[in-house]
Amino acid sequence: MREQKIDFSGKQKEVWKHTVGEHHRWNVSCGATRSGKTYLDYYKIPKRIRSAGDDGLILLLGNTKGTLERNILNPLRGIWGDNFVGHIGSNNKVRLFGRECYALGADKINQVSKLQGAGLAYCYGDEVTTWNADVFQMLKSRLDKKDSCFDGTCNPAAPNHWFKEFLDSNADIYQMHFTIDDNPFLVPEFVDNLKKEYAGTIFYDRFILGKWVAAQGIIYRLFTDAPEAFIIDEPPAELMLASIGVDFGGNQSAHAFVCNGITPRLREVITLEEYYRKEIISAAELERDFVDFVKRCQSKYRVVEVYCDSAEQVLIQGLKNAAWLAGLRIDIKNALKGEITGRIRFFNSLMGQGRYKIMRHCQQSRGSSTPPTLPTGRGSSLEAALIIR
Numbered sequence: 001m002r003e004q005k006i007d008f009s010g011k012q013k014e015v016w017k018h019t020v021g022e023h024h025r026w027n028v029s030c031g032a033t034r035s036g037k038t039y040l041d042y043y044k045i046p047k048r049i050r051s052a053g054d055d056g057l058i059l060l061l062g063n064t065k066g067t068l069e070r071n072i073l074n075p076l077r078g079i080w081g082d083n084f085v086g087h088i089g090s091n092n093k094v095r096l097f098g099r100e101c102y103a104l105g106a107d108k109i110n111q112v113s114k115l116q117g118a119g120l121a122y123c124y125g126d127e128v129t130t131w132n133a134d135v136f137q138m139l140k141s142r143l144d145k146k147d148s149c150f151d152g153t154c155n156p157a158a159p160n161h162w163f164k165e166f167l168d169s170n171a172d173i174y175q176m177h178f179t180i181d182d183n184p185f186l187v188p189e190f191v192d193n194l195k196k197e198y199a200g201t202i203f204y205d206r207f208i209l210g211k212w213v214a215a216q217g218i219i220y221r222l223f224t225d226a227p228e229a230f231i232i233d234e235p236p237a238e239l240m241l242a243s244i245g246v247d248f249g250g251n252q253s254a255h256a257f258v259c260n261g262i263t264p265r266l267r268e269v270i271t272l273e274e275y276y277r278k279e280i281i282s283a284a285e286l287e288r289d290f291v292d293f294v295k296r297c298q299s300k301y302r303v304v305e306v307y308c309d310s311a312e313q314v315l316i317q318g319l320k321n322a323a324w325l326a327g328l329r330i331d332i333k334n335a336l337k338g339e340i341t342g343r344i345r346f347f348n349s350l351m352g353q354g355r356y357k358i359m360r361h362c363q364q365s366r367g368s369s370t371p372p373t374l375p376t377g378r379g380s381s382l383e384a385a386l387i388i389r
Helices: 008-017 041-051 065-080 109-115 132-143 160-166 188-198 203-206 220-225 285-297 313-325 341-352 364-365 383-385
Strands: 027-032 057-062 095-096 101-106 119-126 149-154 175-178 241-247 255-262 271-278 303-309 332-334 357-358
Touching: 008 027, 008 175, 041 065, 041 095, 041 119, 057 132, 065 101, 095 383, 109 132, 119 132, 132 160, 149 303, 160 175, 188 203, 188 341, 203 341, 220 341, 241 285, 255 285, 255 332, 271 285, 285 303, 285 313, 303 313, 313 332
Parallel strands: 027 149, 027 175, 057 101, 057 119, 119 149, 241 303, 271 357, 303 332
Antiparallel strands: 095 101, 241 255, 255 271
């Protein structure tokens, strides 16, 4: 075993006192990301395993086996070494602190059904709010030994989440709430930056304050509260290049082209030009409008690429043909469009850091309840802006 200087926060010491010093069937630490709620478990898990009775199995559950390996087993291995922390085998077994344990993903009920009928002496759960609810229901009946217990962590989700309903029940539960300020070991500058990035959003409530809040209401609260802080009348002089995002209308939504520019070193993203057309139009009309929009943007900016909603391959081919016939020098590709929540978080993060601006004449983008069309296809210039600060 590697020598370590163990230093716990006040909140972590309190959790140890009430979960190891006392017995509760369910022990849950819930709250903000990077708040230290999981770190204590790297020392609690060995103690639980070593003291668990031989009459029941030991089970580790995560969203997937991959996340369980990354979030729990890798850190355990870093502290205790390979001799005490093995690797998950093809039979879902892993050797931990001299004991054969099971490690399974809890995102699908068929994974855990492999253990149906087996009694558990101890279960550890990672990222519980990402689990399949039926897995948790099965788990309840498997903790059937005299001193069986569960340790788990989660980030909060919506207040009507099935796990929140369980935590609010009268079961034998000890739970501790964490905020990011409960972790005194984080670099203060990192905490300050994270607070700025999530400011004014539900993600601040969830990931900073550790609250169970619904993902509804105003999406861009920072913009709503102080729009003039983000609106500009002239583009930055140091604008480097620009990309166009294309979203095709359907079900009464509008066709949209949005031109976003970036400054050197990817410090700022600026919405420069936009096109919205909601009425029903022909493919030929859309192609003419697209050519005119690209020409308008290229007359002002260095527009190098277009990323289109990949669900409409026929329309994309029409735009490519129209651009070729018009002699436009531009690369038109499919966009790799991520989940809407990811794009919302991206724009809110930019706003929190003061790195997103929008031209005053872009009225539709300014009033939209969804993110501006963002060309985040693999390899796009703005893909880098998603990961580089």
